[in-house]
Amino acid sequence: EAQVTQNPRYLITVTGKKLTVTCSQNMNHEYMSWYRQDPGLGLRQIYYSMNVEVTDKGDVPEGYKVSRKEKRNFPLILESPSPNQTSLYFCASSTVRGAKNIQYFGAGTRLSVL
């Protein structure tokens, strides 16, 4: 079954404690992306990757890091989380030409930073 898998689904942490949210897709997609969703603001893009070892900033990259060492994986790293990063996070993937093609989303990760 074609899918995008995020882990963990729920996470409560404290300010400053480094964390990683994993994202994996089994569709051999070139393009992967991370979004955060906040009430009233919609989804905002954090980072995206066009292919292995190629990443770029989205609209709200501050406080986040990503890496793309393998085609299937695109982890999101918060090196020093702060309360304003409390949000619902989604990973998405698509074929070449990224945002212009149908997007496949993971189920989301709800993060609370205390």
Add this chain to the structure above:
Amino acid sequence: KQEVTQIPAALSVPEGENLVLNCSFTDSAIYNLQWFRQDPGKGLTSLLLIQSSQREQTSGRLNASLDKSSGRSTLYIAASQPGDSATYLCAVPGSNDYKLSFGAGTTVTVRA
């Protein structure tokens, strides 16, 4: 910068009524527009992708129209059912192939 707006933010209708969801965007030079459905605790599911050259796209009870010149798209859901209760979002690609701009969504409740 592309701005995407969805009005209303929430909508409640009795079962059987037709739903009309609106999406507007500020830059009419879009490549396409996607409509998504979001269920609580689940990710987003792509419902329809309408190309800029199309005026409308249909899938079952869903019909999406696109008017690039006025910067608007409308999602129609015929004969609504309680299972249609969800949040519906629209999105358009940005200035390159890799950025997608979303509206804040319309939360729909269909009452049995």
